[in-house]
Amino acid sequence: MMETNRLYLRDYSEGDFDFLKSLLSDPEVVRYIGHGTVKTEDEMKAFFRWIQHTYVQHADFGLKVVCLKENDEPIGHAGLVPQTIEGVNELEVGYWIGRRYWRNGYASEIAEELKRYGFENLNRQRLNSLIQPENEGSVKVAKKIGMKLDKKIKLKGKDVHVYAVEQG
Template sequence: MHIQSDRLQFRNYTDEDFQFLWSLLADPEMIRYIGKGQTRNKSEALEFLYWIYRSYKENPKSGLMLLVRKEDGKRIGHAGLVAQTIEGIDELEVGYWVAKEFWGQGYAKEAAEALRDYGLHQLGEKRLISLIQPRNTASHKVAQHIGMTIEKEVILSGQNVCVYAIEKEGQNGLPAIGNGKAVVKQD
């Protein structure tokens, strides 16, 4: 399965993408709002890649996917729908992470929109969340842009995290934001 947007192609990670993934995980500025905010060495980055592979096997319709710019095939980050358990409830998170050289170009918004549309319209999910640390203002703006609203704050991995959410149906049964325009192809 492949998801794409106007400028981005989503695809599963492969072993050839490891150096790119490690470059993200080893950069303190990139990782500061992810989990505990700690960089990862090569073996820890490899374990993270194996976690991504395991998530593909557990649920082939979700997981972190590499973001590739269509115009030149350049890897620019990753995004995906990731299973999370928040206060004992299973949720599906819209996650997005763009390499800093591509910040400010709208790629995170575009990826998040495509994932929102895919999750709500193609997968038929009734609700999606995003987990964002309070000081990560750029990610707060992305979540708000795709129609998410903040519900509460929780503690995950020792960090305060804002839980943003969007429901498939808005008030009075009206459709939530999202037009289903993400393009999904089955392999």
């Protein structure tokens, strides 16, 4: 299990659907995710199944629930997410924090741990984050953990900036 001083990650379980739904139905949380709109119930269920499928690929991959150590409360999700970018298989440091927990440094804290884990435990040489250019909060997190703008791409019709960091 990955953990920091204040947080830990755990796999999503069936009982976490309502928590995921709370993230996916908040317009501010999903503003810079995909097309920036809240998901329908069917889309939420499909996304939940996709998350659980990534665990089958590799136990360390996929979005995991971010919980506060002090009370086990779920506050968001984050993880190392397999992505294909311009035909290349990459591993993304992904992070979403529920709105009421913004501006507490949680995203930076868990992103730094994911970066460390990816380099030290998974022997990855490169990690990235896919960020829509208007998402200033996520850009700050990426820069804080040492990522730099690598390239600009189109992903499902949206402008996306690829931030990357290499080991060493």
